[in-house]
Amino acid sequence: MVPVGGTQQVATIGATAATPGDGAPARTVLADVVEKFAAAWSAADDPPDLVAYLPESPVVRRAAMVELIKIDLEHRWTGGHETKRLTQYCDELPELRLWPLPPDLIYEEFQVRRRTGHDVDAAEYTAQYPEQAEELSSILTTDEHEGTLVAHSGKPIALDDVDVGQRVNDFDLMMNLGRGAFAKVFLARQRSMQRLVAVKISQDHGTEPQTLAQLDHDYIVRVFDQRVLEGRKLRLLYMQYVPGGTLLNLLKRAVDTPATDRSGQLVLDVIDAGLADKGEIRPSESGVRAELARLSWPETVAWLGRRLADALDYAGRQGVLHRDVKPANVLLTAEGIPKLADFNISFSGNISGSSPVAYFGGSLAYMSPEQLSVLHPDSAVNAEDLDTRSDLYSLAVVLWELLTGRKPFDDAGATDAGDRTTLDAMLQRRRAGDQPVEDELPADCPTALRRVLLKALSPDPADRWASGGEMAQQLDVCLDAHARDLVDPPPESWRLRVRPFVHPIMFLAIAVPNALAILYSYHHNKTLIIDKLDASAQHSFELLTVITYAVAFPLGFAMTTYAVNYLFWVSRGLRHGKSYDATALARARRDSLLLGQRCATMCFGLWVVAGIGVPLTLQLSGSEISFGTYVHFIAAQLVCGAIALAYPFFLVNFFAVRCLYPIFLPHGEISRDDVVALARLDRRATLYLAGAAAVPLIGVAGATFISPADIADVIIPIRVLCVGSVFAFFGAYWLFRRLEEDVRALLRVAGYDLDAVAEAKTVVR
Numbered sequence: 001m002v003p004v005g006g007t008q009q010v011a012t013i014g015a016t017a018a019t020p021g022d023g024a025p026a027r028t029v030l031a032d033v034v035e036k037f038a039a040a041w042s043a044a045d046d047p048p049d050l051v052a053y054l055p056e057s058p059v060v061r062r063a064a065m066v067e068l069i070k071i072d073l074e075h076r077w078t079g080g081h082e083t084k085r086l087t088q089y090c091d092e093l094p095e096l097r098l099w100p101l102p103p104d105l106i107y108e109e110f111q112v113r114r115r116t117g118h119d120v121d122a123a124e125y126t127a128q129y130p131e132q133a134e135e136l137s138s139i140l141t142t143d144e145h146e147g148t149l150v151a152h153s154g155k156p157i158a159l160d161d162v163d164v165g166q167r168v169n170d171f172d173l174m175m176n177l178g179r180g181a182f183a184k185v186f187l188a189r190q191r192s193m194q195r196l197v198a199v200k201i202s203q204d205h206g207t208e209p210q211t212l213a214q215l216d217h218d219y220i221v222r223v224f225d226q227r228v229l230e231g232r233k234l235r236l237l238y239m240q241y242v243p244g245g246t247l248l249n250l251l252k253r254a255v256d257t258p259a260t261d262r263s264g265q266l267v268l269d270v271i272d273a274g275l276a277d278k279g280e281i282r283p284s285e286s287g288v289r290a291e292l293a294r295l296s297w298p299e300t301v302a303w304l305g306r307r308l309a310d311a312l313d314y315a316g317r318q319g320v321l322h323r324d325v326k327p328a329n330v331l332l333t334a335e336g337i338p339k340l341a342d343f344n345i346s347f348s349g350n351i352s353g354s355s356p357v358a359y360f361g362g363s364l365a366y367m368s369p370e371q372l373s374v375l376h377p378d379s380a381v382n383a384e385d386l387d388t389r390s391d392l393y394s395l396a397v398v399l400w401e402l403l404t405g406r407k408p409f410d411d412a413g414a415t416d417a418g419d420r421t422t423l424d425a426m427l428q429r430r431r432a433g434d435q436p437v438e439d440e441l442p443a444d445c446p447t448a449l450r451r452v453l454l455k456a457l458s459p460d461p462a463d464r465w466a467s468g469g470e471m472a473q474q475l476d477v478c479l480d481a482h483a484r485d486l487v488d489p490p491p492e493s494w495r496l497r498v499r500p501f502v503h504p505i506m507f508l509a510i511a512v513p514n515a516l517a518i519l520y521s522y523h524h525n526k527t528l529i530i531d532k533l534d535a536s537a538q539h540s541f542e543l544l545t546v547i548t549y550a551v552a553f554p555l556g557f558a559m560t561t562y563a564v565n566y567l568f569w570v571s572r573g574l575r576h577g578k579s580y581d582a583t584a585l586a587r588a589r590r591d592s593l594l595l596g597q598r599c600a601t602m603c604f605g606l607w608v609v610a611g612i613g614v615p616l617t618l619q620l621s622g623s624e625i626s627f628g629t630y631v632h633f634i635a636a637q638l639v640c641g642a643i644a645l646a647y648p649f650f651l652v653n654f655f656a657v658r659c660l661y662p663i664f665l666p667h668g669e670i671s672r673d674d675v676v677a678l679a680r681l682d683r684r685a686t687l688y689l690a691g692a693a694a695v696p697l698i699g700v701a702g703a704t705f706i707s708p709a710d711i712a713d714v715i716i717p718i719r720v721l722c723v724g725s726v727f728a729f730f731g732a733y734w735l736f737r738r739l740e741e742d743v744r745a746l747l748r749v750a751g752y753d754l755d756a757v758a759e760a761k762t763v764v765r
Contacts, residue, residue: 033064034071041075047082051093057420061377065096070108077112085109095377103135110140162201162234169227169236171199175278187241187278197224200237215318219311221331221341242339244332245274247304247398251327254297255405259442264295264303267336275334288335298403298445299479302452304330304338305399306475311340312395313468316388323386325394326366327401364422365411368393369430369459376423389461392471396456400436403445408436408457431459447488449478451666466582470669473749477665482745487662495659500575502568502660506560509651510599514556516724517607517640518549523717524636544614552606559602567591571663585668592661593677596653597684603644611637639695639721646692647728650735653681657742670750678750682743685736692732695725 033053040048050068055061069089076083086109090096106129113120122140126133162184164173171188174196178185183202190197198221216222222240229236250270254262268289272282283289295303308330315322322329322340329342364372368390373381400408409429436457441450452474458464465471477483489495498505522545570580570588580588611634670678 033060034067037068038071041071047072047076062095062099065093066102066105069105073108073112077116098377099382100131101129103132103139106132106136107139168199168201169229171197171236171238173199188238190238196241197238198241200239202235202237203233215315215320217311217314219307219337219339220315221339240339242331242333242341243275243278243280244271244334244336246328246332247330247338247402248327249274250332251402251405254402259297259405262297262300264292264297264300264336266297267292267300267304267332271332271334271336280334283334286335288337292336295479296444298442298449301399301403302446302449302475302478304402305395306472306479307338308340308395308398309392309468309472309475311468312388312391313472315340316391316468321386321388322391322394323371324363324366325391325398326363327398330398364426365407365409366394366397367426368461369427370461372423372427372430376427377420387461388468389464389466392456392465392468393461395471396453400453400457403442403449403453404440406440408453446478446484447490448474448484451488452478455666463579467669473669473751474666476749476751480745480748482741483749486658486742486745487665489662495662498655499571499659499663502564502571503561505655506564506599506652507557509655510556510560510603510648511553513647513651514553514603514640514644517643520643520717520721521636521640525633541614544617548610548614552610556602556606560599563591563595563598563602567595567660571660574663574667580667582668585664586671586673588664589661589668589670589674590677592656592664593674593681595656595660596649596681599652600645600649600688603648604641607637607641607644611641642691642695643725643728646688646695647732649688650685650692650732650739653685653739654735657681657739657746661746670746675747675750678743678747682740685739685743689732689736692725692729695728696722 033055037048037050037053040053050072053064053068055064069086072084072089075081086101086106090101106125110120110122110125122137125140126136129136162168162173164176164186166173168188170192171186171190173186173188175187176184177187177198183200185198185200188197188199189195221242224238224240226238227236228234250267253270254266257266274280275282292300292303308325312322312325324342325340329340331339331341333339368386370381371386371390371394373379374383374386397407409426411426411429436454438450438454452465452471456464456471465474477487485493525541525545567588570584573580614633
């Protein structure tokens, strides 16, 4: 990247390997323009026409304009020609005003005026250019002039003379690992530390070291430190040596390999070939390599993408945008772990004086529509408008290409030094024209991975994953077969077919256990209580019981409808393409996980109210109710309450977790609140299972309070209760096990292993 303040152009550092279209064309155009303009100044007596030397390509035009103005300033002020100020250049070149003037261009005018004997004051410039005041106040106070011209004619820069076999500062350069347009990367031995490092040698421009110093992550190349060679204006950035090659090596091998032969083992084969070329030893007994070898090709792509999305999420939370995610900028360790590298054109909002446009660039084919728009001269989009979603778009392009062997958009003929026509065509394809061809995806590509990539490739950033964490979690879904089946059921799955029928299913899940409980309660109470009352009391008791059930059932139905209404309408809206914000989705997820608890509590509460209210109402109405009768009635209601509490809990939660909760996951992440709710559900399920096991025990225990004379009358209902509840317990246990498997799969997706479930349970107690 040509580090010209405020320049908008396309170029890359190519920290690992230079590839066609990765910045060299833009660099060549810029260097040629500068060289020709400098030669024109040397050959002519009169100042050459600067405008005549500007390239047409909008990608490098502004960069060239800034560099040519620097040359023009130098010759005019030091060569005895008519001088110009930057304000005059802005009047003559209106397009120069489209962005704030680069601080280094202002610095050039300041220094050339000072060197030619003019009285200049830094305060004059900070007042004239308030947008750049903070950076100008620090760079204009130095007494030493350092030219900022990047591309120039004359003898080759010192970087071209650096090669294998040399010692540069503290480093013995052992092997050339790659070269880009503006840097070389070597495997080197650091003498002072006696260790192997990767040394990136480039011109001393940009804020890459300061940016990388903020980043300490497992999936980002670790930078140790930097050294600046003042005499040659070179920067040595030395970092962790990652010997497994790049994702670009893997991509080339994958393209040449039949789709049926691609798997995680292919990653290891490419890495091992690279290790052999470097004389490195292949790791043995590696759990990571064993895991990779078992993966299918789509799972391998998801595995790599999950880690890179996590890296981008971390960088985004540190205020750093990469802006050049591509296969050549992803390194692979000997175990196959990807590490994001080359933040040369990244932007960090945490570095004082750093500007999003200062080192803007990237590779056109991997750019998001909004990043391409920044390059377009007619676009109102600025580099400041980009965020992590742009990097995630680029990552999705990389993953699509790795998965299919081709990019999601046909950009044949496009180059990184493309003109306006190229940018127009690329934007058209990405915004409203051609869409990614889903048929190109492998037949064994999980629906979850297809969904993740298509969402990340949405033209509108608002329709993409909001963060790298969300995308990483969705890629985790692709890697967990159980979670994958929950969140993205196959088209023929019963779970998809029953999702629209929330109300009928909820009614059956609650009504059936309660109806059975009512039958038991009525027979038990009629035998032990109602038949022993006088005719008037019998009539009152039966009438009151009927009224109670007639009120309780509609009330329970209304409460259940209220509990599921929000879930029903949100899930229906999502099926019809409606979008919801994060708050609405979080509420829907929370309500679905609480649905079983709420319904069970509601049912139990109604049985308790009935158990207390019916005898009490009879007593207050003047009917003589003995204490024993009251105890029998309460005991029967408790048995029925236990039935209404335990069995609907498992039936409702099985439906909620397996069918409802996953509806909302493709649209948002499993948050920390979800983890707590899932852990609570897992804990409650154990308690409710104990309740289900207690139903036959409660029935038997209640029978001990029945007089021997009445035993014969109720023995059959008690046997039915005990035998039926035993079978019901087995059903509840089966549901409990399925519910536990579902919860644990979802917790794994959220980043919690099975041991962490216990920890999460502890948190919520």
